[in-house]
Amino acid sequence: MPAPIVLLAPGVYRIPTLGDAINSFAFLDDDGQVTLVDCGLKRAPGRIVAALAGIGRHPSDVTRIVLTHAHGDHAGGAHDMVDRSGLAGVDIHEDDVDYITRGVEAPGPAGGMARLLRRGPTSRFEPVAVSEALTDGQLLPIAGGVRVLHTPGHTPGHVSLLHESSGVLITGDVIFNLAWRMTWPVSFVCTNAALNKRSAAVLADTSYQVAAFTHGPEIRDRAREQVRDFVRRKGSG
Numbered sequence: 001m002p003a004p005i006v007l008l009a010p011g012v013y014r015i016p017t018l019g020d021a022i023n024s025f026a027f028l029d030d031d032g033q034v035t036l037v038d039c040g041l042k043r044a045p046g047r048i049v050a051a052l053a054g055i056g057r058h059p060s061d062v063t064r065i066v067l068t069h070a071h072g073d074h075a076g077g078a079h080d081m082v083d084r085s086g087l088a089g090v091d092i093h094e095d096d097v098d099y100i101t102r103g104v105e106a107p108g109p110a111g112g113m114a115r116l117l118r119r120g121p122t123s124r125f126e127p128v129a130v131s132e133a134l135t136d137g138q139l140l141p142i143a144g145g146v147r148v149l150h151t152p153g154h155t156p157g158h159v160s161l162l163h164e165s166s167g168v169l170i171t172g173d174v175i176f177n178l179a180w181r182m183t184w185p186v187s188f189v190c191t192n193a194a195l196n197k198r199s200a201a202v203l204a205d206t207s208y209q210v211a212a213f214t215h216g217p218e219i220r221d222r223a224r225e226q227v228r229d230f231v232r233r234k235g236s237g
Contacts, residue, residue: 005051008210008218009166011143015051017044020217021178022073024048025170027143027163028055035064035142036085037161037170038214039077042125045084048077059084064142066134067092068172068214069158070099070106071189072125079126089129091140093150096157103127106155106191134159149206153196154185160203167209169223174200175230177216182230185215197235204228 005026006014015024017040024044025037034057039045049059062085067075070092078090078100092100099106103125134140136150136159147162154173161170174196176183187193203211204227211223219226 005054006218008212009163009168012163012166012168013051013055014212014218015048017041017047017077021215023212023214023216025212026052026055026057027146028057029143032057032061033063034061035066035140035146036062036081037066038068038074039065039081041073042076042080044077045080048081049084060086062087064131064140065090066140066142066146066161067096067100068161068170069093069155070096070104071155071173072105074173074214075100075128076125078128082128087131089131091132091134092130093148093157093159094133094135095150095152096155097130097133099155099157100128101130106157108188108191109193149202151196151199151202153192153194153199154190156191158196158199162206162208167207168212169203169206169208169210170212170214171203171227172214174203175213175227177211177213177219180217182226184234197231200227200231204231 011028013026027035067090134148138148140146144165149160151160151174160172190196212218
């Protein structure tokens, strides 16, 4: 039986790779080409392939892979998915290129828990070549256009992605929505937690109808208003 795949809007899907706790996404073009966003942990590609089969797609239909940032729970399966799809590499913001090509996570703060996490099993992953280094404001030719929003803090090159025609925003890790409650990512997994909160103001000021989180289920009801309220209540500094 195919793995679950969640329709967010026509041609836009969420792929749960560890329940709702870790999500990848897929954009389906009219000609059948697929753009995959994030590749989960190392074992996630099997679930991604099974989910794509649920919409009649195969890894060979994947013509682009975009990573929101260089952390192991988003890039751990990237090398495998690149191989399965026959691509030359992935697309990632220019400020995270060095980490993805070396197979190491973008740095967190010094000391304590962050130091322990950098020694953990997800802190390193197989290096992946980069096909395109992304920049802020860039419009990717995906499913009618996906806008790159540079939202640094979680990592230096973290991006969120806006599918303008459907109003689906992929927040990345700027905000989590675990247990149906928006939260900030914990500070020890961020390069700069304060900057991450400031970046959330970009999401609050962007127009969209669905907020899709890489950690947690999407919000469809008054999504922008709920995100703006969260940022206002929790602060952006």
